[in-house]
Structures are given as C-alpha cells and as structure tokens.
Amino acid sequence: MSTVSPWVRARGIGRLLAQETNISDLIQYLSDRDPSPWADLVGFVPDRVNREAREANHADLLLSSTARSAVIEVKLGHVMGAEQQQKYEALTARPDLYLAALSFDAGRVDADADRWRFLGLSDLVAAWQDNSDEPARVLAREMAAVLRSWDNSIASVFADSSTEDSLPLATLDQKFLARVVTRRIASDIASRGRLSWAGVTSGGGLPIVQAWTPVRNETSDRAFIAEVRWWEAKPGGELRFGVDFDPRPEGVEDEEVRRAAYDLAMSMDADINSTSLKAAIAESRPDLGELLRRDRPSRPKTKGDWEPVITHGFANAPLPDGRKNNRQRTGPGFYGDGALRFQAIAEIDFGTATARDLVDLLDVTLTYLTERQPGA
Numbered sequence: 001m002s003t004v005s006p007w008v009r010a011r012g013i014g015r016l017l018a019q020e021t022n023i024s025d026l027i028q029y030l031s032d033r034d035p036s037p038w039a040d041l042v043g044f045v046p047d048r049v050n051r052e053a054r055e056a057n058h059a060d061l062l063l064s065s066t067a068r069s070a071v072i073e074v075k076l077g078h079v080m081g082a083e084q085q086q087k088y089e090a091l092t093a094r095p096d097l098y099l100a101a102l103s104f105d106a107g108r109v110d111a112d113a114d115r116w117r118f119l120g121l122s123d124l125v126a127a128w129q130d131n132s133d134e135p136a137r138v139l140a141r142e143m144a145a146v147l148r149s150w151d152n153s154i155a156s157v158f159a160d161s162s163t164e165d166s167l168p169l170a171t172l173d174q175k176f177l178a179r180v181v182t183r184r185i186a187s188d189i190a191s192r193g194r195l196s197w198a199g200v201t202s203g204g205g206l207p208i209v210q211a212w213t214p215v216r217n218e219t220s221d222r223a224f225i226a227e228v229r230w231w232e233a234k235p236g237g238e239l240r241f242g243v244d245f246d247p248r249p250e251g252v253e254d255e256e257v258r259r260a261a262y263d264l265a266m267s268m269d270a271d272i273n274s275t276s277l278k279a280a281i282a283e284s285r286p287d288l289g290e291l292l293r294r295d296r297p298s299r300p301k302t303k304g305d306w307e308p309v310i311t312h313g314f315a316n317a318p319l320p321d322g323r324k325n326n327r328q329r330t331g332p333g334f335y336g337d338g339a340l341r342f343q344a345i346a347e348i349d350f351g352t353a354t355a356r357d358l359v360d361l362l363d364v365t366l367t368y369l370t371e372r373q374p375g376a
Contacts, residue, residue, distance in 0.1 A: 059071040175207060
C-alpha cells in the first residue's frame with residue numbers, strides 16, 4: 001500500500017473555500033456587490049449583511065432589513081453544536097435561521113429543529129453567477145464550480161457501486177469532505193436502529209464514525225462497538241470492533257463496570273479478531289469481506305498486569321516504579337482507550353470501498369458481535 005498521504009493541499013479558490021470564514025467573507029462580498037439575489041434565497045433583500053454580528057450570537061452572516069432579519073450559519077467540515085444552535089434560537093429578535101453547508105448535510109436541519117432551513121452552498125453562491133455585476137458574476141461562477149465539485153465528490157462515494165457515477169472513498173482528498181461523509185454514514189446507520197456518532201479523532205482531527213448496539217438485556221452504556229477511522233499518513237482506514245462500556249447514568253467508572261467490560265471481551269476472545277470477522281462476513285457478504293485485510297495480528301500483545309487497572313483504574317494503579325499508568329504501559333491484549341474499551345482492528349481497502357459499503361460493514365459487524373455474545 002502506498003505511503004503517500006491521502007490529504008492534499010487545495011489550490012487557489014479551492015484553498016480559500018476550504019475555510020468556513022473565507023466562504024462567509026466571500027458571500028458578504030457578493031452581497032455588497034448586489035444584495036438582490038437574497039430575495040430568492042431568504043425571501044427579502046437585506047439592507048445590511050454583517051459578519052460575526054455580536055447582537056446575533058456572532059453569526060457568520062446577519063442579513064438585516066427594516067422589517068426582517070436572517071442568520072446564515074456557514075458550515076463545511078464542522079458541525080453546529082447543540083449549544084450554538086440553542087443560542088441562535090433564543091435570540092430575542094427571532095431572525096430567520098439558515099444553515100448553509102454542502103448538500104449532503106441537508107438532513108441535519110430537518111433532524112435538529114423546525115425553525116431552521118437549509119441552503120446548499122453551491123446553490124447559494126450560484127445565485128450570483130448570472131449577475132449583471134461582473135466581479136460578482138465571475139467570482140460566483142468560480143466558487144459555485146468548486147463547491148459543486150465537492151458536492152459531486154461526496155455524492156459519488158454514496159452512489160450505487162454498479163453505476164458509472166460511483167467512486168471509492170480513496171478519491172476524497174480533503175478531510176472536511178470525509179467528515180461530511182461520516183456524518184451521513186452515521187445518519188444512515190442510525191436509521192437501521194443503531195446508535196451512532198461522527199466526528200474527528202482527538203488530537204489528529206481525522207474523520208471517524210462509530211456505531212453501537214447494546215449487549216443482551218442492557219442499555220447503551222453496555223454495548224458492542226464498530227467504528228471506522230480514516231488514516232493520516234497513507235490512503236485508507238481501519239475498522240475497529242469489540243466491547244465498549246460506560247458508567248451507568250449519573251454513575252462513575254468503578255471496578256464493577258471495568259470488570260464487566262473486560263470479562264465480556266475475554267469471553268469473546270476468539271470472536272474479537274479480524275480473521276474470524278472476515279470469515280463470518282464473507283459467508284453472507286463476500287463483497288464486504290473482500291474489503292477487509294490484516295497482515296499482522298489484529299490485537300496487540302498483553303503488557304503488564306491488567307488486574308490492578310480493573311480493581312483501581314489507571315489513575316489509582318501507578319506502576320511499580322511510581323510512573324503514571326496508561327494504556328501504552330499496561331495493555332489487556334486489545335486496542336482501545338481507557339479501561340472500558342476492548343477492540344480488534346481490520347484494515348479497509350478504501351481504493352474499492354464506498355460510503356455505502358461502510359454503512360453495511362458497520363451494521364454487519366455489530367450483528368456479528370451480537371450473535372457471538374455468550375448465550376446467543
């Protein structure tokens with residue numbers, strides 16, 4: 001496999017548009033040249049278009065007229081958090097609320113709040129592409145072309161693999177595009193009754209999508225996990241799967257939950273293994289099985305004594321030499337973070353896999369784990 005990084009530095013207009021603040025600045029510039037296209041977009045022509053307006057929760061764009069106002073929140077790779085959304089909804093002026101983002105993020109508005117409406121970024125800037133003002137027209141056409149190409153890239157990795165429009169995940173060369181893809185994957189896997197989340201890895205900012213299903217007779221704090229993480233230094237990504245527990249609601253991590261998680265993982269020692277997973281998937285979905293590979297062991301070797309960690313937790317189980325304990329110094333023979341997650345890893349061929357494949361892969365992996373839990 002190539003060791004060339006899959007992420008490239010965009011050029012020209014593409015590099016400018018890769019920053020949300022730049023998109024907002026350029027939309028303000030188009031508005032200053034001619035505000036009239038806003039009539040078709042938001043229903044009125046603003047007298048003023050301000051950036052980062054303090055009176056409107058530092059909105060990316062605040063459109064104001066004598067009778068109406070509208071907030072335009074621009075998002076690309078990032079998401080609008082619940083707190084930010086609530087602050088907009090609490091504004092006493094009650095402006096119209098719009099989320100402007102790439103087309104595949106449209107569903108986030110419908111799921112989040114009735115007051116919000118969606119504006120596709122490519123359609124938004126295209127409102128100026130036939131404008132009588134030449135500078136606005138030229139800029140809008142360039143911007144719309146780049147934004148439309150990003151929409152098309154995302155659509156292609158979700159297209160049916162049997163169609164000529166389909167492209168593999170390796171064609172995504174911007175992290176923010178992959179982040180939009182993970183959000184859609186999370187939404188699609190949630191529609192199958194799974195718990196899901198999409199975001200970025202801590203520190204590295206790499207796209208990640210996670211899915212869970214509770215173990216038998218339990219709730220979401222006692223679950224199996226399947227997750228896909230993009231790589232930084234080479235094309236591709238990996239599937240991580242296994243056991244993922246949390247403290248009970250309003251509770252704290254203690255010996256009971258640590259032991260329960262570890263005992264379940266150890267009881268499924270032969271199943272939390274990439275070879276076993278691939279063999280099982282290949283029986284029903286050989287196309288998905290072909291996407292998985294692992295040339296080395298799918299789990300690390302045990303390191304140190306895990307029992308003190310179970311009993312006391314990492315913070316209260318220092319090493320004999322007094323050093324702070326952590327997963328790098330004491331390992332249970334599984335990948336994971338903290339003392340409640342126990343996983344194996346399989347590599348995914350992003351040169352072949354599509355976003356639809358990842359949805360299916362997460363789903364069948366959770367089914368695989370559920371069917372192999374003790375007593376199944």
